[in-house]
Amino acid sequence: MIGDLLEILLTAGFWAATIRIVSPLILGTLGELICERAGVLNLGIEGIMTMGAMAGWMWVYQGGDLWGGIVFAAFIGALFGMFHAGFTVYLGLSQHVTGIGITLFASSLSYYVFRMLLPTATTPPKITPFQPFAVPVLSDIPVIGEALFTQTPLTYLALLSVPAVWYVLERTPLGLAVRMAGENPVAVESQGIDVLVVRTGAVMVGSAFMAIGGAFITMSAFDAFYFGMINGRGWICVALVIFASWRPGKALLGALLFAGLDALQVRAQQLAGAQIPYQFFLMAPYLLSIAAMVVMARRARYPKALLVPFRRGDRV
């Protein structure tokens, strides 16, 4: 049994599946991470991903092109980010309550719009999704090449956004302002920068990432939109941010760990046949992730001003 599992780990198919599963997770996690580094928890993520999945797909289904669909999904995501920021950043309302509200609203709205535009569809209608693209030369490397370099362009985008987000946060003046807004908003104001604008911008950009993560599922992993598609991935992303201690690189590691366990469990189900109930395998990645969280979260270094609203003219 153990031997069989190890054998799975050596197959290119397993790694390719892991990379596929990781793509939406890493996009969502980076989105959440950007919001939280600026000091705003965004629990709207689950709904924003659903909205992105619907919006991008619908764009293509209505005749738009694939990349146009991604841009549209990002735009819709940013729009919901703007709502979230309006309530939490400008009005200083509870980030938890607003986020859950956005998730409920955005999820329901997605299904509503879907039904409204396609009232008669019974079997989910399909689009032609992003196709795998083999990177010349690199894809010829055994195992790794097949796993990493025969993916869809959206996966490459997701993987490349990890160093990109890291670079912007750590190496540019804008990233410094975002991080400072999450650590001590008064310090940001004291340097002549508008905290509310910085936070709102971060939440909008972060939400756009989440929506693209959602769109990956309907436009790259599958080719249709149906109910319950996001299936808790947004919440996984929220947990991964903590696991990653708010660092993009560690976020990728965490997402890979979860995705790997998920890819492994599907294959382990087949190995075990009917001896072990399949629900056990479905549960395994979550259980192991919780265990990893418990270990990692102890050392997590929170942005100091996470969840703390900033009001102009308040006592400094």
Place this chain on the structure above:
Amino acid sequence: MTVKTGDVTPLLSFRGVTKRFGPLTANDAISLDLKAGEVLALLGENGAGKTTLMNILFGHYMADEGAILIDGNPLPRGSTDAAIHAGIGMVHQHFTLAENLTVLENITLGTEPLFSWRRNIRAAREKISSMAVEFGLDADPDKLVGELSVGERQRVEILKALYRDARILILDEPTAVLTPQESDSLFQTLKKLTARGLAVIFISHKLNEILSHTDRVVVLRRGKVAGTVKTSDADRAGLARMMVGEEVKRPTAEAMEPGAPVVRLAAVSCKAGSEAQSLKSVSLEIRAHEIVGLAGVAGNGQRTLASLLSGLAVADSGDVEILGAPGTDDPTALVARGVARIPEDRHATGVVGEMPLWENIISEERRSAEIARAGIVIDKGRALERTRNLIKEFDIRCEGPEAETRLLSGGNMQKLILARVLSRGPRFILANQPVRGLDEGAIAYVQRRLLEARKEGAGILLISEDLDELFALSDRIAVMYHGHLSPARPASELTVGEVGLMMSGQGAEAA
């Protein structure tokens, strides 16, 4: 159009600046001028409105009325960006630094266009180190601010302002957090800065510093300018009078016959957590109508003793008797017995800053018949009325009973705590550093209240690092050193020198 008539336009002038918070007028039609190269002291009690005025200048707050002119041109209201570009730099009373970021990141934030491809770290590092050498402000640019001492953080704050070419430097109570040596080096730096034409607004309520390091003094009292004098023409008594409105005199204790014991500790040992000093066989008796002063350098077991007496810790061995019953780990029970607690750190353990005044006032007796109907439902009407009365009686300056407590100044927060505990007529008062960080007026007030409580029959344990205070108020004084407590001896038989020696472990009785 202003017609220049020979005089130079002042670098900065306030014209009738008024700021209100609800019914409270924090700044009332304030006008003042500042010239280049001048050190202007802004003197005033806690809550006089000094920080508010500077927050308006720096653009954190928007004034309700009035204008601020820089070189004769009006400064846009409510914009820190405009203030920085006008050459104003502010070192806040509570530093505005991000602890998880480096010194360099804290200094350079906002100095480059936000949308550029990279931060110019090398140039920034060079500029910081050359400024550090020039003005005597060492700081390692790559250290995290969280790893710096308070003095170092203040240097970073000053560097932050200088990095942006400030012409006017605001220092809000800079010496409150510094050791005497650090203060001296700060004054050295200020000299170098003013020599280059920088103007400094120096906020403090320490008269000595103001008299020796500033050129002119503006005194604020209750939000108004109470007077302006050249420092060379000023003297301590005059400034103090202007600041408080009357002569402040710290009260002195009158002789009084002690009554029955209220607290008795016999050979008490108590293990403390890792960071506090344990108690080693401590014996002490505190009687009614008596103040026992506890001297000692911080960290010698005072905190553990305070925890023991307020029901936050229990003794491992020995006898503890508090108001006729054994010690307990139930603070509520002690409060019910008549123990009053004035904690060392007002903000952390004295009040809940986010709660309104009235909730803090009733927080120790939520279930009493007076406040709660049937011991369950809080009668808010009564609580509010009680709070209003106490605000009046203890002269707490605030927006009202519903205001958030964190908005109070230090002195007013301490008055709130006094109001909470003294209004119950306590029989034992644990006063841990009751005047730390307060201004003269508030110090005198707190001390007077403690002496009144003593007169009414309370026994008081006064923990303080200030020997003058201990000698002025205490009937007897004991010294704590490494968890051991010397026998309490009448203050009249001791000298400051003797107690000082015992505090460093050299006195005969300290071991």
